[in-house]
Amino acid sequence: MFLPVLIVFDILSFALPDNVTYKSRPDCPTTVLDATIITKSVEVKSIIACARECQRDKICLAFNFLEPNICQMSSSELDNTCSNGYNNVHEKYYQRANNSDNDQTMTTTTVPTTCLHGGSLVNSTCQCVNGYIGSKCERLMEDCTEGYPYYQSQFGTFDIQPSLSPSPIKTCCWMDYDLRTYYQLRHYTTGISFNRNWTSYSNGFGDIQNMDFWWGNQYAYYLTNSRQYNLVLQVSGEDNNDIGNIVYENFVVQNEASNYTMTYSSVYIIPVKDMITLAMNDSMESSNGSSFSTYDQDNDNSAGNCASTHGAGWWFNNCTDCNPNGQLWPGGNSTRVGVENEFFWNNGLSGWSAWATALWFTRST
Numbered sequence: 410m411f412l413p414v415l416i417v418f419d420i421l422s423f424a425l426p427d428n429v430t431y432k433s434r435p436d437c438p439t440t441v442l443d444a445t446i447i448t449k450s451v452e453v454k455s456i457i458a459c460a461r462e463c464q465r466d467k468i469c470l471a472f473n474f475l476e477p478n479i480c481q482m483s484s485s486e487l488d489n490t491c492s493n494g495y496n497n498v499h500e501k502y503y504q505r506a507n508n509s510d511n512d513q514t515m516t517t518t519t520v521p522t523t524c525l526h527g528g529s530l531v532n533s534t535c536q537c538v539n540g541y542i543g544s545k546c547e548r549l550m551e552d553c554t555e556g557y558p559y560y561q562s563q564f565g566t567f568d569i570q571p572s573l574s575p576s577p578i579k580t581c582c583w584m585d586y587d588l589r590t591y592y593q594l595r596h597y598t599t600g601i602s603f604n605r606n607w608t609s610y611s612n613g614f615g616d617i618q619n620m621d622f623w624w625g626n627q628y629a630y631y632l633t634n635s636r637q638y639n640l641v642l643q644v645s646g647e648d649n650n651d652i653g654n655i656v657y658e659n660f661v662v663q664n665e666a667s668n669y670t671m672t673y674s675s676v677y678i679i680p681v682k683d684m685i686t687l688a689m690n691d692s693m694e695s696s697n698g699s700s701f702s703t704y705d706q707d708n709d710n711s712a713g714n715c716a717s718t719h720g721a722g723w724w725f726n727n728c729t730d731c732n733p734n735g736q737l738w739p740g741g742n743s744t745r746v747g748v749e750n751e752f753f754w755n756n757g758l759s760g761w762s763a764w765a766t767a768l769w770f771t772r773s774t
């Protein structure tokens with residue numbers, strides 16, 4: 410008997426690890442959701458990544474994938490007449506398969522009977538630990554933001570694995586407020602030295618559990634090249650009051666062969682209540698596009714050795730208007746001008762010391 414061969418060039422349906430299936434509507438082949446019912450739009454690298462974004466979003470039922478990298482999500486699906494969409498043959502629409510669907514390729518979410526990686530089953534739901542996520546705790550989160558639905562409000566040490574990283578990485582997360590993946594965290598009372606060599610800054614040093622550490626430039630490279638992030642720098646003074654917060658948008662650290670060169674696209678200031686007299690303006694302008702330097706690897710544009718002078722590793726140019734890895738000073742808000750190996754921030758906080766500093770990554774989309 411002759412069997413016809415059907416070759417399908419388009420992706421019509423695909424299932425994700427948690428057994429959620431998305432498929433296009435054969436009855437609306439060239440229709441995408443209208444812009445008025447889009448609830449969220451993010452940049453992604455592929456249609457699969459868009460499906461994952463939708464899967465993670467609690468209210469997302471459907472998405473448009475717009476070439477080359479736009480993922481539009483919606484809590485609405487196309488109605489039976491396809492009338493809440495518009496026609497565009499170059500864009501793709503997918504919706505979550507559900508029980509009313511007669512499509513035999515449909516896959517439904519299954520209730521887990523066992524949990525992986527140390528997770529425990531509570532009321533038919535896996536309670537994951539150590540940074541694992543998914544209905545069965547089957548994989549690590551890519552960053553602390555992704556862990557939020559599983560670890561809401563928790564602060565502490567977790568494993569993450571950005572897509573570029575070959576193995577899990579320990580980090581400090583705060584899954585509240587802006588969902589932080591910490592790069593640096595320290596306080597003068599714990600006070601380890603940040604005057605470290607290249608290898609230490611590359612692989613990280615200090616104690617994550619004790620909240621006194623540099624995470625590692627290699628990990629920052631994996632993270633910031635896996636998706637887009639902002640870097641937030643926070644300076645705290647006496648009694649841990651915030652002095653200032655500043656946000657570096659689209660912050661990227663290149664690989665070690667590029668000396669962990671850092672770039673960012675723009676800056677904005679987060680106003681801090683009760684500190685209206687201070688404006689923590691950008692003091693990292695000269696670092697934008699600069700290599701990282703340590704006392705044993707001078708990549709700066711100075712005749713001297715900026716890292717030695719300032720007692721810290723940083724993206725020094727000819728040298729710097731700030732020294733966030735410099736020594737902290739328990740005198741708090743006292744004026745200390747010209748102490749080169751201490752924390753300083755020349756634009757807006759001139760003369761201010763810091764009790765504590767923090768750097769963390771947040772997703773920029």
Ligand SMILES: [Ca+2]
Pocket residue numbers: 707708709710711712713714715
């Ligand atoms: Ca030099």
